[in-house]
Amino acid sequence: MDKNNLRDDLTILKDMYPEMEVNEFPEESPLTSTISGCVPVRINLATDVTINFQDKKSINLSRLTSDLISFKINPLKYPQLEAGIQLNIESQWMTEDDKSLLLKSIVDEFNEITNPNNEELFDEFFPTLMLVLSFISEDSSTILFPQNRRVCKDEEEFKIFDNIRISLEDYDMKHSNYNCSICMDTKKGDKMVKIPCQNESHYLCRPCSESYFTNMINNGDVLNIRCPDCKFEEINLDNFRNYKDMIKQLFTPLIDVKFLRTILNEDLCKKFEELYHSQAATKLSKHCFNSCVICKRCERWCVKEDLDDSMIHCNYCDFTFCFDCLHSWHGYHNKCGKKFTIPREVVEEYTDLKDDLDNIEKKLELEVKYGKKILEIEVNEYLADKLLDLAIEEEGSNLQRCPTCRLVVQRSEGCNKMKCSMCDSMFCFICGYLLYKDDPYAHFREPRSECYGRLFEGMEGVDD
Ligand SMILES: [Zn+2]
Ligand SMILES: [Zn+2]
Ligand SMILES: [Zn+2]
Ligand SMILES: [Zn+2]
Ligand SMILES: [Zn+2]
Ligand SMILES: [Zn+2]
Known part of the structure; x- marks a missing residue:
């Protein structure tokens, strides 16, 4: 028979830790050669721990993943810790410092009590291995996470903990039950998808989420694509006081396309993106009249990032063009063919x-x-225009507006048949009437015309 209880300890441990692996040992003859094995042990956190990286990132963990404790035991020395057991830790998250600290704490805890020279304390039936494993699982969280915190040395370390958080959440989800809010069935988490909404706890079963989003896209109802469980309010553009905030919110779908890609095929996702962009732009164009325009090269909507900028860039075909005249960009100072105009009432209101x-x-x-x-x-143009109107109406004024383009034309000399220097229209100086291109003098010749016979009226040296 063995002098000590190693054989019993291992038998009990195998019941406690079914995943424990240990090399074969003879059932009858005394144990003499090295016993080696390994066992997964999870460090239990006494309370949630906070993991930080600088001030930027922080997460809370309530659990950790298991670590693998491997051991080599000299049966002739067991249950002595120092002479009898060699421990090694494999861990997803422990640093080398963590491992040395933990091993040192184990030595501090058990060395004295398992030292045969310590006659008062030593007990040859002491279950060292069992107590070491339970020390690791129950007592090491305060050693490795003082004040329930971990300040990571680098982003890499933080990432490791964050991945643990994600994989545990994933595990929890797969093993919990959820109700699908469309078909009302209760299903296990691996049959469900979590909707990326603010609520963070809305789930649909896979078949329902697939058909729900597919139908909405195929019906062209893309601006309304959302979590079916969340309260929905259509975006109201009247509420915005900042253009950039408005376009940012309008062009950010409530359900991220990255999520849709996890349940729908690529063609549908592309369709969603295109429809979303064009519907959002259509909506915006009705609210902000000079905010977006259809690119004449690729026929997709282009949206201004700055309302005051007339240069616009198409992100689809990389065409840079003028918002006002749609020609390729001609610089800010060159003459532009067509100028965007704001309705007169709006300019008056703003004035x-x-x-x-x-x-x-x-x-x-x-x-x-x-x-x-x-x-x-x-x-400014409106105010200048008003001043001009006053000047035109003044007695003896030699100014008149072109009826076609509203340019103010001055009559310096010559007759009352005027020609606009901007648009080449011909008009009557006296009444502002547009004249026939083919026969501009008819207006002064027709007896029924109010300007009959007045072609030279007002000219110097001509009597009225
Ligand atoms: Zn369902
Ligand atoms: Zn929701
Ligand atoms: Zn384009
Ligand atoms: Zn232009
Ligand atoms: Zn004109
Ligand atoms: Zn006239």
């Missing part, structure tokens, strides 16, 4: 609001819709 401090809200609302710089330019 009235300009110095009104009580109406900042309303002013901001217009700026978000049309762009501040553009509004200011329009207001």
Whole structure:
């Protein structure tokens, strides 16, 4: 018979840790050669621990993954710790420092009590291996996580803990039951998908989530794609006071396409992205009239990042062009063929609001819709225009507007048949009437015309 209880200890341990592996040992004859084996042991955390990396990242862990404790035992020395047992730790997360600290703590805890020279304490039936393993699982969390914290030395270390968190969450999910809010069935987590919504606890079964999202995409209902369990409010563009915030929110789907890729095929996901972009842009274009335009090269919507900038870039085909005239970009200072215009009423409203401090809200609302710089330019032009109108109406004024392009043309000399230097229209200086291209003088020749016979009226040296 053995002098000590190693054989009994191993038998009990095999019951306690069914995953324990240990090399064969003879059933009858005394144990003399080295016994080696290994056993997975999980360090139990007394309470949640916080894992930090600098000030940037922090997670809480309530559990850890198992570590593998391997041992080599000299049966002739067992239950002595120092002379009888050699321990080694394999761990997903322990650093070399952690391992040495833990091994040292084990020595501190058990060396004295298992030392045969210590006659008062020594007990040859002391179950050292069993107590070491339970020390590792129950007492080491306070040693390795003082104050229930771990400040990681580098991002790599933090990542290891974060991956543990993810894999444990994944494990928990697979082993829990969930109710699908569409078919109402209760299913195990591996048959479910977690919806990436703010609530963080909404689940659908795989078949339901697949058909739910597929139908919404195929019906073109993409702006409304969301968690079916969450309260839904359609985005209201009137609520925004900042253009950049508005487009950021509008163009960020409630359900990330990365998630959709985990349940739907690539064609559907592409379709979703395209539809989402074009529907969001359509919605935006109705709210902000100079915010987006269809690229004439690839026919996709391009959205301005800055409302005041007339240069626009198509992210799909890489075309940089002018928002106002749609031609490839001609620089800020070159003449642009077509200028975007803001409705007259809006310019008038903005002009009235300009110095009104009580109406900042309303002013901001217009700026978000049309762009501040553009509004200011329009207001200045509008005010200058008003001054011109006054000048035109003044007695003896020699100014008149072109009826086609509204350019103010000055009559310095010559007759009342005017020609616009901008658009080449011909018009009557007296009444502003547009003249026939083929026969501009008809207006002055027709007896029924109000300007009959007045072609030279007002010219110096000609009597009225
Ligand atoms: Zn279902
Ligand atoms: Zn939800
Ligand atoms: Zn394009
Ligand atoms: Zn242009
Ligand atoms: Zn003109
Ligand atoms: Zn006339």
